[in-house]
Amino acid sequence: MRPALPAVCCAILLVLAGCSVGYGGPDAEPAAPTPTSPTQTPTAVPTPTGSGTPTATASAPATATTSPTPTFPEPTATAIATPTPRDRQGSPDGSGVLDGLLDGDDEETIAVQGGELPLDPGLVYDRTTRLLGTDVPGPDTIQLLDTTANTTSPPEFQRLLGLERNVTEAEAIAFVVGPRTVYANRNLADRPAFLEHVLAHEFTHTVQFRRGYIGRVTAATGSDPDGRFTSTAVIEGAATYTEDRYWLAYVVDRAAPGERPARGVERRYRNSDGAARYSFAPYWFGYRYAAATVDSPAELPEVYADPPLTSEQVLHPGTDEGPVPLRVALRGETAGVWQETFAPPRGRIGEAFLRVALATELGDDRAARAAAGWGNDTRIAFNNETGARGYAWVLRFDDAANASEFDTAVTAYLSERTGDAPLADDRTGRQWTTTLDGRPVAYRLRRTDDRTAVLLLGTPAFVDADTTTVRGADGRVVIETDGEG
Structure with a gap:
């Protein structure tokens, strides 16, 4: 039986603003984990229709234990980096469009192909890595695309158990297939604040690739459905946690910051059913696990080094009990x-x-x-x-x-x-x-x-x-x- 746990933050990724790192995801039938990452529901495989062709591959006494209802505590000073005046630069109209760093600052240079962005991706990457406490090189390019997500029918076993519902075609927002390029829907250019924290999510995956965290986590958790769910929860939960902390540090004080990423993921998980809910679950519960386990994004390497090994451990942060014997x-x-x-x-x-x-x-x-x-x-x-x-x-x-x-x-x-x-x-x-x-x-x-x-x-x-x-x-x-x- 699990110990009682304190309430923790909870959230997941927006249906049109998440990301998955093409190692399969919780719904894919078994395949060797290979890193890639679509930013929306992990069941959907994004198909770019613009320039560029990324490939993405790819859940009374001795009564049943319950988990606590998560809440949203106010962030502490240790959890969120405090922006400097340079970090709070914006457009004269207060829209939050970034003008770049001050002259002479050492900014990460990231090229943009296929269109223009209303912000400086190098600045967003620098902010993200500052939260993560690392200085690994960023991606070379952000490739803007017109994308769609070709949804597929869930596996038969899932459909037999009710997970055939609410799977509809969605528009892919952003994804990665490796550390060198982030692919983003060019429609995001009209939503600069939203785009900014989506990029923070994707840039977290860049760091995960550069540091070898993705391979480490997927090797530890295994390739069965429960292992794939767990690795997805760790990798996507960490990216969602960083995205949420980025929003709190750099976006929340703007005139139109949009919905807090954590709350958006929670809302979409709770409002979904069947296969769609199972796709959101690793974002939602992965975020909760990260928020309950570390105090800041800079501590996430501790999670990668000692990840949960089952979805039970993800759902109930603080328990490390393994599966009971079963023959x-x-x-x-x-x-x-x-x-x-x-x-x-x-x-x-x-x-x-x-x-x-x-x-x-x-x-x-x-x-x-x-x-x-x-x-x-x-x-x-x-x-x-x-x-x-x-x-x-x-x-x-x-x-x-x-x-x-x-x-x-x-x-x-x-x-x-x-x-x-x-x-x-x-x-x-x-x-x-x-x-x-x-x-x-x-x-x-x-x-x-x-x-x-x-x-x-x-x-x-x-x-x-x-x-x-x-x-x-x-x-x-x-x-x-x-x-x-």
Whole structure:
């Protein structure tokens, strides 16, 4: 069970003003992490339509634990750099358009291609690195583009659990694919204050690339869905935290500063659902984690050096408990009709995904309570010779009370999702049926002990108890697939 924690700042990135660093993001099906970064929802892959062609690749006693409601404390002097008079330069009309540094100052020189900017990117980079406490070289170029974001359908497993909603085409605002170039939507030129803190976000990624932080974090967190969510939360959360501190230091006192970045991310996370919410979640919870862990952007290297390793640790700053033991054995899958697939491979999905999935049908608070006792999980995908697919999602909770909380919540969730009461069978579990993409799908929930549940989902031929059996044995979960499919 997690310790109680003090309230912390919370936020994420704007739907049209974030950034992701093309290492995949929480929704991508497994691929080796490769750094790149679209600035909006990480599920979307930006496609530039102007000059330049960047490539981007790319979630009562012993009752379930809850996390505190985050707040926005006033920034302390240690958290925010105090601008000098030089830093507060602006246009005569007070719009905040920057005129550059005083003559003779050592300013980072960054070329702009594809148009003009209403500010000096070198000054923004210098301010950003001052907050970060580093002097690494900046990008060579800011490339202005007309961009769109080609959204794709979430993976089948996510859609089976309600994350097919609210995925619409969006306009990409800014992204990076490496340390040398920042790509930005040329429409930002009409919003100088907004553009300025977006650049601070992107320039934080430049520093992450230069210092090797991205590779360090992705190597530590792993490549399964929970690991990808966690690395995204660390990298994007750090950039969002720096962007927010930049806004507080250099933008807030202007005549039209716009919305505080942290509040914008929070608002978009809370107002989204399904796949869109899961895309915002690493920004939102990553920001909260950074704000709860360090006192200033200059301390972020401490987070990169010792990052959280699961989404549970991201969602609950201050806890370092690892996943509880979970062993799963398969029977019949190498010779039977249904065999384990390698795409997607077996892997941990994580508490963050569980929370977002349950929230598609349940209230946020109930979903958070039901997911908070998460201890470990693994998802295993199967298919038969026709290509039909099914999944076994094995979840183990911290204790029996949290497992019961989940059992009650997921029963209500599946009943809402399918519109049907479950078919009950004490031996085989409870089963629900509905349709997805015009084809029948089924769900079966089976408890194997007082802390462990198995959710079978996918094509009814796999979910059916005559095809796939689930039992507990010697502390393991045994899944046997020997039906005729």
